[in-house]
Amino acid sequence: MAVERPAGRSGRGNSLLMSALRFAGYDLDCRPATPTSETNATEAGAVSAGGRYMHTLPADVEATRTLLEEYSGIPAEDVDRHVYEMRDRLWDIYPYACVGRFRFLSLEFTMDAYYQVALFRLLRAQTESESDDNETRLLDVGCCVGQVLRKLAFDGVHSSRLYGTDIEPRFLDMGYDLFRDRDKFQGDFVVGDLLKQEEGDDRLGALDRRMTFIHATSFFHLFTWDDQVRAATRMVRFLQPERRDAMIFGRQVGTTLPRNNGKAGSDKVYLHNANSWQRLWDEVGERTGTKWRTTMEPTETIETGAGGVESSLRKMSFCVVRG
Numbered sequence: 001m002a003v004e005r006p007a008g009r010s011g012r013g014n015s016l017l018m019s020a021l022r023f024a025g026y027d028l029d030c031r032p033a034t035p036t037s038e039t040n041a042t043e044a045g046a047v048s049a050g051g052r053y054m055h056t057l058p059a060d061v062e063a064t065r066t067l068l069e070e071y072s073g074i075p076a077e078d079v080d081r082h083v084y085e086m087r088d089r090l091w092d093i094y095p096y097a098c099v100g101r102f103r104f105l106s107l108e109f110t111m112d113a114y115y116q117v118a119l120f121r122l123l124r125a126q127t128e129s130e131s132d133d134n135e136t137r138l139l140d141v142g143c144c145v146g147q148v149l150r151k152l153a154f155d156g157v158h159s160s161r162l163y164g165t166d167i168e169p170r171f172l173d174m175g176y177d178l179f180r181d182r183d184k185f186q187g188d189f190v191v192g193d194l195l196k197q198e199e200g201d202d203r204l205g206a207l208d209r210r211m212t213f214i215h216a217t218s219f220f221h222l223f224t225w226d227d228q229v230r231a232a233t234r235m236v237r238f239l240q241p242e243r244r245d246a247m248i249f250g251r252q253v254g255t256t257l258p259r260n261n262g263k264a265g266s267d268k269v270y271l272h273n274a275n276s277w278q279r280l281w282d283e284v285g286e287r288t289g290t291k292w293r294t295t296m297e298p299t300e301t302i303e304t305g306a307g308g309v310e311s312s313l314r315k316m317s318f319c320v321v322r323g
Contacts, residue, residue, distance in 0.1 A: 053091070053100035057083065061105040064147075071154040072180040086178045090145070093170045098218070104144050107151055109217055114249035114319045118213045121245065122157045138213040139163040139238055141194065145175035148215055149187050162187035163207060165194075194231040195223075204234070211238040217250035224260070225270040225280065232284045247321050254296060254316035272296060272316070281320055291323030 057080065064083075068074045074082055083105065090099045098104060109115055118138060125136035138157075140148045143164030153159045164187065166172055172189045176182040192204040214235055220228050232248075239246045258276035260268035272280065274296040281292040298314035 052095070052097040054102060058102055060108065061102050063107045064105045067107070067151060067154055068179070071150060072178075074180065082178075086174065089177075090171070090174055093174070094168065098144075104147055107147075109148060109215075109251065110151065112249070112251065112317050114247065114317065115215075118215070118247065118249065119152060119155055119157065121212070122152065122161060123155075125161075126156075126158060134240065134243070135161065136212045137161045137163060137210060138215060139165065139207060139211045141165055141214060141216040141235065142219045143175075143189070144171050145178050146172065146185075146187075146189065147175075148217075150175075150179050150181070150185070153185065153187070159184075159186040163190070163211070164188075165190045165192050165204060165207070167191065167193045194234045195227055197234065204238075208237045209240055212240055212243050212246055214238060214248040215250050216248060216252075218252060219250065221253040221269060221271055223269060228270060228280060229283055229287070232281065233287050236284065236288045236290060244322055247319060249317075249319045251299070251315060251317050254298065254314050256298075256312040256314065271313070277318060285323070292320050293323045294321075295319045 061083075065076070065079050068079050068082070069076055083102070087099060087102060087104075090104070122136055122138060130136065138149075138152065138161065140146070140163070143149065143166050146164050149159070149162040149164055152162055164172065166189075169191045172191065175189075176185070179185070190204055190207060192202075194204070197204075216235070220231070223231065235248060239248075253271060254273060254277075255271040256273055258271060258273045260270050270276075274294070277296045278294045281294050285291050296316050296318040299317050300315050301311075301313070
């Protein structure tokens with residue numbers, strides 16, 4: 001069944017996003033048909049539509065069951081039905097592979113040491129006396145349905161310290177339905193595009209100079225070098241200028257050979273290794289009058305091509321702190 005793409009992600013940003021997703025092997029042309037009894041065994045497997053849409057839950061979402069049962073109050077026997085329903089509603093909004101493959105339910109990010117550092121500092125801050133200007137807070141950039149923020153809240157962080165932003169308001173609203181916390185989650189969500197900062201229309205300005213931590217997973221690798229600089233420069237404005245423990249962290253696709261990637265004639269996304277990542281933040285520092293130290297470490301190889309031939313692509317975790 002074909003999907004009519006909704007308005008709302010138009011323009012250059014959408015082009016870059018589509019280029020990055022297609023580079024990563026995602027064909028965004030159509031929604032897969034639901035398997036029927038007439039479909040052969042191969043076609044009716046767990047994955048269809050070029051690997052973008054899974055018909056059965058992957059094993060790595062098991063940890064999310066606890067979150068949905070204990071945080072959201074969904075009975076154990078209803079979790080699967082609820083997840084499938086929410087996934088298909090999200091798919092109808094936008095058929096991303098991360099939606100079709102249930103990646104918005106993965107809690108893999110909790111394995112990163114930087115996440116644990118942010119969680120520890122947020123929890124510790126709740127036992128201390130802080131002024132409003134210096135309150136410890138976290139912003140999730142490109143937060144989708146806000147799964148990172150809900151996990152932090154479940155782990156004990158008061159949700160009033162948690163913020164999220166995305167360019168798709170329907171994802172933000174769907175997060176409340178997914179986690180059934182419209183009446184209890186006190187975090188703030190702001191719709192906005194870090195690459196669009198027209199004077200007088202910067203909705204993200206409400207977050208400026210208020211954040212201690214910024215989480216940005218699967219974000220930077222969607223853009224060109226220049227747009228990454230623009231987005232990172234915008235992030236610097238979110239951070240509390242006097243906090244030496246300010247930190248930007250997350251995961252992204254990287255490479256052992258930093259370079260532009262993309263189809264010929266299209267805008268090319270830029271993939272980093274540790275050295276190029278530091279160079280990018282050196283440029284951001286020059287533009288903002290700040291200094292930054294970075295780390296970027298591979299977590300696993302990304303296999304591409306026939307037979308799973310290894311390439312230079314890696315999943316990377318990263319951290320950016322004041323220099």
